[in-house]
Amino acid sequence: MVMQTIGAFFAVISFALVLELPKKYVVLAGGIGAAGWLSYLMVDTAAGSVTAAAFLSTLLVALASHVSARIFKAPVTVFLVAGILPSVPGASIYRSVSYVISNDPELSSHYLVQTLQISGAIAMAIFIMDSLFRLIQKK
Amino acid sequence: MNDKLLVETAVLAGEIMLISGAEIFRVENTIDHILRKAGRETSEAIVFSTGIFASLNDLSIEAITVARRVTGRSTNLNRVYLVNDVSRKLCEDRITVEEAYGKLKEIRTTMQYSRWLKDAGIVGVSVFFTLLLGGGGRDFLAAAITGAVLAVAMEVSSRLRLNDFCMNGISAFLIAFTALSVEKLLLPGIRSDIIIIGAIMPLVPGVIFTTAIRDTLNGDYASGTARMMEAVVIALSVAAGVGAGIRLFQFMGGQLW
Numbered sequence: 001m002v003m004q005t006i007g008a009f010f011a012v013i014s015f016a017l018v019l020e021l022p023k024k025y026v027v028l029a030g031g032i033g034a035a036g037w038l039s040y041l042m043v044d045t046a047a048g049s050v051t052a053a054a055f056l057s058t059l060l061v062a063l064a065s066h067v068s069a070r071i072f073k074a075p076v077t078v079f080l081v082a083g084i085l086p087s088v089p090g091a092s093i094y095r096s097v098s099y100v101i102s103n104d105p106e107l108s109s110h111y112l113v114q115t116l117q118i119s120g121a122i123a124m125a126i127f128i129m130d131s132l133f134r135l136i137q138k139k
Numbered sequence: 140m141n142d143k144l145l146v147e148t149a150v151l152a153g154e155i156m157l158i159s160g161a162e163i164f165r166v167e168n169t170i171d172h173i174l175r176k177a178g179r180e181t182s183e184a185i186v187f188s189t190g191i192f193a194s195l196n197d198l199s200i201e202a203i204t205v206a207r208r209v210t211g212r213s214t215n216l217n218r219v220y221l222v223n224d225v226s227r228k229l230c231e232d233r234i235t236v237e238e239a240y241g242k243l244k245e246i247r248t249t250m251q252y253s254r255w256l257k258d259a260g261i262v263g264v265s266v267f268f269t270l271l272l273g274g275g276g277r278d279f280l281a282a283a284i285t286g287a288v289l290a291v292a293m294e295v296s297s298r299l300r301l302n303d304f305c306m307n308g309i310s311a312f313l314i315a316f317t318a319l320s321v322e323k324l325l326l327p328g329i330r331s332d333i334i335i336i337g338a339i340m341p342l343v344p345g346v347i348f349t350t351a352i353r354d355t356l357n358g359d360y361a362s363g364t365a366r367m368m369e370a371v372v373i374a375l376s377v378a379a380g381v382g383a384g385i386r387l388f389q390f391m392g393g394q395l396w
Contacts (some may be wrong), residue, residue: 004273005270006237007270008271010267010270011263011264011267012196013263014260014263014264014267015260015340016260017260017263018260018341019214019215019258020214020217020218020250020252021214021217022217022251023387037271043240044342066156073217075219075220077160079349080349081216081346083150084345085340088343088348090336090339090340091272093339093377095338096379096381097378098332100144101382101385112379120350125196126352127352127356130356131356
């Protein structure tokens, strides 16, 4: 789990280079991504559900992004898009395709549904955090 | 205050943000804030994912309206950040409109990282994703090779100005084919599945998807659905590419190598 979290940290930093993330926030974004992936792994082990894991980890990443954005007076996007990278359902997309090819429609549709569920969970988590922070801001 | 320059500054700020992948809400908000500095009766900003309209009007002046078509998009968070900073300073009267305009012109072409560093980033994503998914030493090597192929494929397709669908499809095809070939020829026993998953991560439309959600939440349904559609199209092209790569490899299995 430690190795995987380290992997997430450097994966997000590498992705930050591709996205032209501002230099001074690269390490912070990596930290947010790593924390997100660690929580993903913990929820996945504890609850055995990748959808719940994606939901809770995105919630954490979105919270951290909003807080960082307010501290550093930078747009939320800067932290958010790099941080959620590990939760993006690339694996489910791949498995869904690879089972189409090995002629296993059942597993293929299982992973297709999983892709949609994870996307939905990520969307929901970002929704909730955005709305919460809007409530706080209005006061 | 020079109203014309102010409108031009506001639209330029919006244009840079929109191209660099900011949410519609943020773009409109930024333009609006800058326009309000003029103190005119009405100031409006309408932003779509493909263009910007901004207008400033008052009984005492002729209305100033600027329309700007926006083409070509590439995520550049640094520019979003810098424009945000300039607009904040401008609105707090810490810099003049002329200074802000000059700064925005600079920001429009600013690049933080060299091409090589970005290619290294793509390779890094594939290698570290393999680690994230629980891969080991030999998997990293294969992931580095696959990531390098992806970096070259993306470079070539951007030079050829291929459309998104073709670019992602071909890149994903090459990723799958390379990973499987490396497994067969060079490093038998590696986990080609996690290597392919890691290498397609730079292509999977996570960023567009995130922005689409935030646009939709802010009530910008037009660009929300447009971006959502973009994400779906890219995801489908990646899936089609990976599928074609695996299938071709199986089809040729044993015959070519």
